[in-house]
Every structure is written in C-alpha cells, then in structure tokens.
Amino acid sequence: MSIIDRIFVGKVIKDFGPIRQKSIGIARITDSALLTERRGKLYFVLKSSAWGLLGAGVRYRELSLHDACRLRELINESEQIARSQPPSTYDPKDEFNRNSLIVALIGLVIVALAQSRDWIIAITLIMLALFAFQYWEFQRFPEIVSHIRRRLAMLAGFTVIAVALKIALPVLLK
Secondary structure (H helix, E strand, O other), rough: OOOHHHHOOOEEEEEEEEEEEEEEEEEEEEEEEEEEEEOOOOEEEEEEEEEEOOOOOEEEEEEEEHHHHHHHHHHHHHHHHHHHHOOOOOOOHHHHHHHHHHHHHHHHHHHOOOOOOOHHHHHHHHHHHHHHHHHHHOOOOOOHHHHHHHOOOOHHHHHHHHHHHHHHHHHHHH
C-alpha cells in the first residue's frame, strides 16, 4: 500500500498482492489487485505496474463491486468453456520457426535493398534485437529452449555473414 495508490484510487482496504509477475529482459511487469474505498464506495482495482531501465508506469482499472461480480461470472463461464474444449494442438516450435524466419527474411530483404552502410547496420541491430525478443518470448517453453538457441544462433550468424558480405563486397569489387 503505497502513497501513490492512495492518491489515485483512495483508501486501500486490502492489497491482495501480485496476480502475475513477468520479466522481459531488464523490465518487470506486475499485475495486482486492491480493494479500495473512495467517496464512501468500495471498488475492486486492477493495478498494472511496469518498470525498466528507462522508465516506469502504473495503470489502475477501477471496477465497482457490482462490475467485479459480473467479471467473476465471466471468468467462471470462461473456465467452463475452457474445460469443454478439446486439447490444444498448439506447438510453440512451429510459431517460433515462423516468427524467426519472417524476421530474418524481411530484414535480409531490407538489408539487400539498402544502399547506406548506416541503414544496413541499423536494420541488422533491429533484427538482432527482434531475435533476442523471440528468445525471451519463447523461453517460457522449456521443451524447446535448446531448439530456440540453435535456431537463433544459426539465424544471427547467417544475418551477420550476409550483412558483412553486403558491406564488404562493394569495397572488395572496387
């Protein structure tokens, strides 16, 4: 219960603590729940806070207790629907392969069309950052982590070789 919570949502009656915490590299996102009182009414508040190297932010979503009751009904209905669904056929390896190949192809096409060495280097850095993001995103699937490492090492190496050739070939051909 911080002073900032009191300023934005009123008196905090109960802080239910974190519902979910997620780390994305050097950033951390936390979703939590509060029961607050403001102007004589009770509210259920969903609080989302994020902080990282370059900044931080907090977002509050206030629900009256009536709306929170409706949300509970929707969650219960969603759980019933989820139980009646057939087992998922989702394969994170397929999605990872597709995403990483799309990033590589689009990036390499842009690099091939770029004329300025500065643009080529900037696009390469962006591609490598997107590969790193893919790693962080799919790291939560432990069964494919070794596949991810191999694929990203291969794609990053191929990207660096292709960019080096793009930069070096015009110099060598002169």
